[in-house]
Amino acid sequence: MNFSNLLNNTLTDLPPSGIRKLFDIAATMDDVISLGIGEPDFPTPWHVRNVAINTLEKSRTKYTANAGMIELRQEISRYLQRRFNLSYKADKQILVTVGGSEAIDLTMRAFIKPGDEVIVPLPSFVCYGPLAAMCGAKVVNINMRAEDNFKLTPELLKNAITDKTKLLVLPFPNNPTGSIMEKSDLEAIADVLRGTDILVLSDEIYSELNYTSTRHISIAEIPDMKERTILVNGFSKTYSMTGWRLGYVCAEPEVITQLTKLHQYAIMCAPTTSQFAAIEAIKNGDEDVRLMREEYNYRRKFIVNGFNKLGLTCFEPLGAFYCFPCIKSTGMTSEEFCNKLLTQEKVAIVPGGAFGESGEGYVRVSYAYSIDHIKKALDAIARFLNN
Amino acid sequence: MNKILELLEKNSTLTVADIAVMLDKSEEEISAAIEQFKKDGIILGSKMLVNWQKTTREYVTAFIELKVTPQFGKGFDQIAERFYQYEQVKTVYLMSGAYDIALIIEGKTLNEVALFVAEQLSPMDTVISTATHFVLKKYKQDGVLFEQPQGDERLVMMV
Numbered sequence: 001m002n003f004s005n006l007l008n009n010t011l012t013d014l015p016p017s018g019i020r021k022l023f024d025i026a027a028t029m030d031d032v033i034s035l036g037i038g039e040p041d042f043p044t045p046w047h048v049r050n051v052a053i054n055t056l057e058k059s060r061t062k063y064t065a066n067a068g069m070i071e072l073r074q075e076i077s078r079y080l081q082r083r084f085n086l087s088y089k090a091d092k093q094i095l096v097t098v099g100g101s102e103a104i105d106l107t108m109r110a111f112i113k114p115g116d117e118v119i120v121p122l123p124s125f126v127c128y129g130p131l132a133a134m135c136g137a138k139v140v141n142i143n144m145r146a147e148d149n150f151k152l153t154p155e156l157l158k159n160a161i162t163d164k165t166k167l168l169v170l171p172f173p174n175n176p177t178g179s180i181m182e183k184s185d186l187e188a189i190a191d192v193l194r195g196t197d198i199l200v201l202s203d204e205i206y207s208e209l210n211y212t213s214t215r216h217i218s219i220a221e222i223p224d225m226k227e228r229t230i231l232v233n234g235f236s237k238t239y240s241m242t243g244w245r246l247g248y249v250c251a252e253p254e255v256i257t258q259l260t261k262l263h264q265y266a267i268m269c270a271p272t273t274s275q276f277a278a279i280e281a282i283k284n285g286d287e288d289v290r291l292m293r294e295e296y297n298y299r300r301k302f303i304v305n306g307f308n309k310l311g312l313t314c315f316e317p318l319g320a321f322y323c324f325p326c327i328k329s330t331g332m333t334s335e336e337f338c339n340k341l342l343t344q345e346k347v348a349i350v351p352g353g354a355f356g357e358s359g360e361g362y363v364r365v366s367y368a369y370s371i372d373h374i375k376k377a378l379d380a381i382a383r384f385l386n387n
Numbered sequence: 388m389n390k391i392l393e394l395l396e397k398n399s400t401l402t403v404a405d406i407a408v409m410l411d412k413s414e415e416e417i418s419a420a421i422e423q424f425k426k427d428g429i430i431l432g433s434k435m436l437v438n439w440q441k442t443t444r445e446y447v448t449a450f451i452e453l454k455v456t457p458q459f460g461k462g463f464d465q466i467a468e469r470f471y472q473y474e475q476v477k478t479v480y481l482m483s484g485a486y487d488i489a490l491i492i493e494g495k496t497l498n499e500v501a502l503f504v505a506e507q508l509s510p511m512d513t514v515i516s517t518a519t520h521f522v523l524k525k526y527k528q529d530g531v532l533f534e535q536p537q538g539d540e541r542l543v544m545m546v
Contacts (some may be wrong), residue, residue: 034539039540039541041539041541298394298409298410300403301408301410301411302408302409303410305408362403371398371401371405371409372398372400
């Protein structure tokens with residue numbers, strides 16, 4: 001069969017992941033010191049795993065309600081109120097999904113018609129553009145700038161908006177830069193959006209990893225913004241539960257009804273064992289989250305200081321678990337830098353260009369690693385720079 | 388300042404400069420605090436945790452439960468002091484419950500430890516009875532796993 005004729009060309013035309021080549025090389029090498037992984041290094045807290053084991057022992061492995069167990073949605077509702085001052089009704093405004101990724105996909109599919117424009121600020125996580133493109137969207141990228149600490153500014157947003165703009169993706173705290181949007185930043189964005197029908201897909205998966213003296217602020221908390229916001233969050237980063245594949249989406253009841261319909265046809269329901277575990281995590285996991293955040297914060301200060309000392313300057317990332325040092329002083333492109341660093345010193349990091357054009361000249365470094373591991377990697381990078 | 392202790396308790400190889408960066412303090416402040424902790428007997432020392440099970444060294448660990456008669460006016464402290472003089476005795480705790488004193492003893496062989504209990508501890512006037520338990524395998528000590536169940540299993544993914 002000639003699959004190239006059969007496959008959807010929108011899909012086949014999507015570019016492959018920008019770092020595959022690099023990590024294929026890394027996979028063939030021994031003793032690679034990776035700072036490349038965007039996944040917490042902590043085990044899922046034992047009390048959470050234990051609850052999952054208990055439910056398996058009791059054979060509680062049937063389908064749940066399509067939108068997710070009501071107990072879980074109630075806990076999510078309480079959590080959002082308690083932590084972020086957001087009020088979403090458990091039975092009408094919350095849908096439990098297979099990771100935040102499914103929530104992003106559902107949102108695109110629910111809203112995007114061919115020709116609609118979707119604004120994606122870059123650098124950011126790689127899924128938004130491709131998922132929007134699969135729905136026939138025209139993806140409008142905004143290149144966020146180092147001089148703005150990689151925040152989305154109202155000017156950049158205004159320039160990207162046309163009468164076809166349907167949805168703005170707001171990926172903060174940001175992967176790969178670690179930048180966050182503070183309240184005043186969001187208010188400025190809200191000023192641009194007020195009076196338009198532009199939706200906001202706010203991916204707040206790193207919301208608990210905020211290292212300011214205050215807490216994470218959601219755009220849904222800014223006056224007049226909640227109705228247009230589709231809020232995506234999940235358990236992966238917050239509770240170190242990546243493999244459990246559990247996320248959720250919150251929005252107006254009318255939206256959640258449609259998302260749930262799509263989810264019901266495509267997925268049925270999120271994994272039952274994961275939902276039981278998630279109830280335990282969200283009910284009794286605040287202290288785990290606090291301890292992990294504290295540990296990440298130590299590492300963050302350590303690694304940022306390390307890169308600045310090496311002359312690879314790094315703005316202070318206030319969220320997620322990445323820093324985004326500038327490597328322009330080496331005269332290399334970010335891909336060259338990462339390739340050479342890997343072959344010469346066996347350190348694996350991700351070229352910033354993989355997250356969008358404006359990431360070029362930077363590299364993404366994850367600090368979801370122990371201090372000793374980070375030290376070893378920094379020493380190797382120092383040797384690399386000296387040669 | 389308890390944060391310094393928490394960090395060092397987990398990883399005593401951290402330098403003053405490391406800790407200063409992690410806690411947003413000056414190196415002078417950190418090193419003064421550590422000196423004070425040492426002076427006050429809060430920081431008592433630092434050593435490596437060694438898994439001797441993976442070496443060829445002959446080595447046994449035993450827990451000894453002791454029932455003792457406390458001495459009038461001196462309670463248990465004087466008895467404990469007698470126990471901790473011995474080089475072989477690595478740990479001494481006063482316990483609540485079915486026995487009074489717990490010792491952790493290290494020696495080269497089972498026989499050596501058994502003889503130490505029989506010849507040194509049991510004959511003491513204050514010791515009423517002893518029960519010796521040998522450690523067969525260490526799984527976890529001071530929060531550290533002795534057999535790492537797995538390495539870093541995270542896949543390199545574009546996330």
